[in-house]
Amino acid sequence: MPALPALLLSIHFSSFLLVTMAPRSGSQAALLSSVRMAAILDDQSVCGRGERLALALARENINSVMEGGARARVEVDIFELQRDSQYETTDTMCQILPKGVVSVIGPANSPASGSTVSHICGEKEIPHVKIGPEETPRLPYLRFASVSLYPSNEDMSLAVAAILRSFSYPSASLVCSKAECLLRLEELVRRFLISRETLSIRMLDDSLDPTPLLKEIRDDKVATIIIDANASISYLILKKASELGMTSAFYKYILTTMDFPLLRLDDIVDDQSNIIGFSMFNTTHPFYLEFIRSLNLSWREGCDLIYPGPALSSALMFDAVHVVVGAVRELNRSQEIGVKPLSCTSPQIWQHGTSLMNYLRMVEYDGLTGHVEFNSKGQRTNYTLRILEKHRRGHREIGIWYSNNTLAMNATSLDINVSETLANKTLIVTTILVRSNSLS
């Protein structure tokens, strides 16, 4: 084999070392000889999302281009959560604080843990870089806020609404896998109320069997179906829809999962199907090919399943490390920064945290997930979502949504009929909430 496996091995090895290493110095406010940050992982999936490797790649990527040793090395301490729990996360944060980190990244997929991290980081004035969806309901106002690399809930709603607009606002059905769905997509629901078009909303019950919902949608002759669920649940729904003959040309599906590119629907889609979703990846980023090659290689060492492509959370981890380092370097130009070990039991805060947070909000960086820039609320701004449509052997790009809420669609690939856009229909608003125990 060529040299790459050895490189990967050494990365695995060194990230393992980091986990087990004791905090290095007890000195107060030591000047930054290394930029140390913590990443919290919550990946319990069998084959993994590649976040650990993505962090190692980011670190190596940054450390290998240091100019003449003038810059501090980057270290990433990795912590794993076993479950989405406030208690366990508090415990993890109490282990992180004494290490003297400049920032905490993640977790990707644990809402309760994510809020706890934000809260404790807020108390200690350590910037928290989020890589998962916004909390619902929203966190109480935190004086010391965080920044998030994941699209805001409002942006998700606007992007879906923009696609619906390009379909001339058809009646639609929203299928939700979780109750937070309505809070997450509040803006989308509001737009339906304004447009006075019909939106019916259906919740998947605990059995996760979409059959009854899909049959209702079929009986209602609603052709546009929005699915708000993670990639694996979205797959289940589409698989069932295909069995019910609901992936014909009549139906259009819009998926909100940001892991849409990972969905393998070869056994479900045919030339008639319209299954649309989003991707944040910038596939022409200079590191993109090497990124997926490394993740692919590592996946195939440990997993028999076909590598589906990179999970968004791994790319967001990669970008998060770069964003933090970029902000630290900018801050370091204007003041001497030091870190000091903090603890859960003392009221001490990190005195440079507020400055670093200000620099984080000013970062501009072109990452694997596109242009990174934050608005005053710490949300992504000035970025794009690529709109993809599934076909038999993968997907093709059919448009782009700009975060200034401009949609550019490749009209040829969809049967958009401009003459229908001015339709003035009689409209009803219905909201059907199916309680989970009313189905079986």
Ligand SMILES: *[C@@H]1O[C@H](CO)[C@@H](O)[C@H](O)[C@H]1NC(C)=O
């Ligand atoms: C901050 O700047 C000093 C002087 O240029 C440099 O020695 C140090 O490594 C820098 N620290 C970081 C974290 O980049």
Ligand SMILES: *[C@@H]1O[C@H](CO)[C@@H](O)[C@H](O)[C@H]1NC(C)=O
């Ligand atoms: C998707 O959601 C289901 C139920 O909420 C959960 O069991 C599953 O682990 C999730 N899958 C992924 C890939 O996150």
Ligand SMILES: *[C@@H]1O[C@H](CO)[C@@H](O)[C@H](O)[C@H]1NC(C)=O
């Ligand atoms: C992963 O690597 C295998 C073997 O080189 C290749 O056939 C496959 O296309 C790769 N998958 C992705 C998603 O890049």
Ligand SMILES: *[C@@H]1O[C@H](CO)[C@@H](O)[C@H](O)[C@H]1NC(C)=O
């Ligand atoms: C993707 O990356 C390329 C190369 O860095 C860059 O020129 C381009 O602007 C990026 N595209 C987006 C949408 O961020």
Ligand SMILES: *[C@@H]1O[C@H](CO)[C@@H](O)[C@H](O)[C@H]1NC(C)=O
């Ligand atoms: C948006 O990002 C691009 C780079 O992708 C940059 O050139 C432009 O100045 C940014 N626009 C605003 C309004 O910040």
Ligand SMILES: *[C@@H]1O[C@H](CO)[C@@H](O)[C@H](O)[C@H]1NC(C)=O
């Ligand atoms: C439109 O389709 C062409 C050809 O398939 C593709 O090259 C282009 O990137 C697409 N444009 C958009 C905005 O999706």
Ligand SMILES: *[C@@H]1O[C@H](CO)[C@@H](O)[C@H](O)[C@H]1NC(C)=O
């Ligand atoms: C939104 O951004 C795109 C790309 O930067 C630009 O072409 C378009 O004119 C902008 N639209 C508005 C309404 O500002």
Ligand SMILES: *[C@@H]1O[C@H](CO)[C@@H](O)[C@H](O)[C@H]1NC(C)=O
């Ligand atoms: C668009 O709508 C007009 C009038 O309803 C119809 O005559 C035409 O065939 C439609 N075009 C397509 C491509 O569906």
Ligand SMILES: *[C@@H]1O[C@H](CO)[C@@H](O)[C@H](O)[C@H]1NC(C)=O
């Ligand atoms: C819709 O219908 C109403 C009542 O007939 C009419 O006043 C209104 O101008 C119509 N709007 C459009 C956009 O055709």
